[in-house]
Amino acid sequence: MSTSKRASAYTQAYEYIREQILNGEIEGKTKLVEDRFAKALGVSRTPVREALRKLEEEGLVRDKRVVQPTESDLRDMFRVRMLLEGDAARLAANYMDPSTLAILKGCIDSSKNGNYEETMTSNKQFHDVIVEASNNTFMIETINRMQSIIYLFRKTVVYHNRPGLIEEHEDIYQAILNREPDRAEALMKDHLQADLDFFLHISRNR
Amino acid sequence: MSTSKRASAYTQAYEYIREQILNGEIEGKTKLVEDRFAKALGVSRTPVREALRKLEEEGLVRDKRVVQPTESDLRDMFRVRMLLEGDAARLAANYMDPSTLAILKGCIDSSKNGNYEETMTSNKQFHDVIVEASNNTFMIETINRMQSIIYLFRKTVVYHNRPGLIEEHEDIYQAILNREPDRAEALMKDHLQADLDFFLHISRNR
DNA sequence: ATGATTATTTTTGTATACAATTTTAAAAAT
DNA sequence: ATTTTTAAAATTGTATACAAAAATAATCAT
Numbered sequence: 001m002s003t004s005k006r007a008s009a010y011t012q013a014y015e016y017i018r019e020q021i022l023n024g025e026i027e028g029k030t031k032l033v034e035d036r037f038a039k040a041l042g043v044s045r046t047p048v049r050e051a052l053r054k055l056e057e058e059g060l061v062r063d064k065r066v067v068q069p070t071e072s073d074l075r076d077m078f079r080v081r082m083l084l085e086g087d088a089a090r091l092a093a094n095y096m097d098p099s100t101l102a103i104l105k106g107c108i109d110s111s112k113n114g115n116y117e118e119t120m121t122s123n124k125q126f127h128d129v130i131v132e133a134s135n136n137t138f139m140i141e142t143i144n145r146m147q148s149i150i151y152l153f154r155k156t157v158v159y160h161n162r163p164g165l166i167e168e169h170e171d172i173y174q175a176i177l178n179r180e181p182d183r184a185e186a187l188m189k190d191h192l193q194a195d196l197d198f199f200l201h202i203s204r205n206r
Numbered sequence: 207m208s209t210s211k212r213a214s215a216y217t218q219a220y221e222y223i224r225e226q227i228l229n230g231e232i233e234g235k236t237k238l239v240e241d242r243f244a245k246a247l248g249v250s251r252t253p254v255r256e257a258l259r260k261l262e263e264e265g266l267v268r269d270k271r272v273v274q275p276t277e278s279d280l281r282d283m284f285r286v287r288m289l290l291e292g293d294a295a296r297l298a299a300n301y302m303d304p305s306t307l308a309i310l311k312g313c314i315d316s317s318k319n320g321n322y323e324e325t326m327t328s329n330k331q332f333h334d335v336i337v338e339a340s341n342n343t344f345m346i347e348t349i350n351r352m353q354s355i356i357y358l359f360r361k362t363v364v365y366h367n368r369p370g371l372i373e374e375h376e377d378i379y380q381a382i383l384n385r386e387p388d389r390a391e392a393l394m395k396d397h398l399q400a401d402l403d404f405f406l407h408i409s410r411n412r
Numbered sequence: 413a414t415g416a417t418t419a420t421t422t423t424t425g426t427a428t429a430c431a432a433t434t435t436t437a438a439a440a441a442t
Numbered sequence: 443a444t445t446t447t448t449a450a451a452a453t454t455g456t457a458t459a460c461a462a463a464a465a466t467a468a469t470c471a472t
Binding site for chain 4: 413414415416417418419420421422423424425426427428429430431432433434435436437438439440441442
């Protein structure tokens with residue numbers, strides 16, 4: 001986080017605003033005013049402007065507001081995730097090397113034993129490891145983009161971990177370990193479908 | 207193209223530069239200098255700057271240069287395309303309505319009968335119609351992003367249409383028309399794989 | 413009071429300025 | 443002639459200024 005040489009005004013602005021958005025510190029309704037951030041950071045509007053454009057392209061901002069993903073957005077994103085992460089799971093079952101497999105196992109363990117924050121991080125990491133093992137830049141980028149938008153949604157939904165989630169991760173891991181591509185893919189898809197259903201269920205009564 | 211009220215400087219710059227890139231009018235080596243475009247368009251650097259950032263996020267520009275997709279990039283993009291467009295073809299076989307089916311048929315016809323330019327456009331449109339019929343915003347966006355990068359590649363490769371391409375489109379259309387989701391998906395995947403192979407083959411001896 | 417109209421303030425889009433950085437060219441040293 | 447060093451030029455990142463547009467508040471008419 002803290003680098004020796006001070007980050008550029010643009011980077012500062014980008015990270016500052018992004019953080020605020022992902023932490024849910026900005027209401028979906030409130031307008032993202034350039035000058036407000038500029039003053040808060042002690043920089044000019046120019047770099048703030050660029051940061052906002054970037055966040056807009058990233059899908060976190062639209063029309064100068066924090067994006068509020070709809071149910072339909074969620075469904076769309078999860079359909080794409082199921083296709084891509086399903087394939088990533090398949091690739092993992094075919095090719096993942098032992099050291100990465102060990103890392104994957106580690107995610108499950110620390111998800112089981114850790115505190116709330118650790119559990120959340122490990123669960124996310126479980127997916128990240130599988131996706132990155134695909135070695136497919138575009139796949140990784142695409143999924144990451146959606147992840148942050150989904151995360152946005154999660155924050156608003158007050159995420160308590162879904163029952164069964166860890167067991168599903170374990171099953172996926174086993175399928176990968178046993179070199180069962182079809183099964184790994186199917187389990188990953190089911191897992192994501194269950195996740196989506198959970199999201200939709202919760203978002204209903206809030 | 208020509209709107210009544212003059213487009214913003216930013217939009218002008220964005221479209222101008224994007225056009226130049228996609229038409230291959232800018233060498234991959236040459237640096238994209240803000241001031242050059244600013245002067246060419248009679249605007250200041252500010253909007254040009256934003257346009258360049260946008261194009262960068264879009265994947266057409268990196269490090270102030272026009273992106274030159276590598277073979278590995280192509281493979282990665284096509285793998286994602288196969289997954290997503292395969293699914294789109296499946297959805298089309300399940301749900302596409304008669305009027306859209308007619309449009310799809312039209313793409314094939316005008317691809318057969320038209321001149322070079324028309325053929326190229328219709329072939330692209332064939333895919334676009336199927337993808338858009340998915341009604342999945344994120345899927346459409348993701349594919350579009352990759353399409354323009356692939357197009358970039360194609361330009362440099364001097365695209366003459368691949369033998370068999372139209373027949374494959376016809377087969378896909380038939381599978382969709384006959385409501386055969388599995389077949390439609392499989393054919394679409396094969397079609398894209400053949401496309402990729404063709405690209406890689408041509409790019410080899412140039 | 414409610415809605416329309418006008419005035420005021422805020423915010424944005426773009427231009428311009430300038431120091432810091434990067435690139436390129438020139439000069440010097442090996 | 444190639445490499446290193448130094449100087450010059452080009453380019454970028456950021457700040458500031460200001461007119462145009464948008465949002466908000468105030469006034470008036472119904």
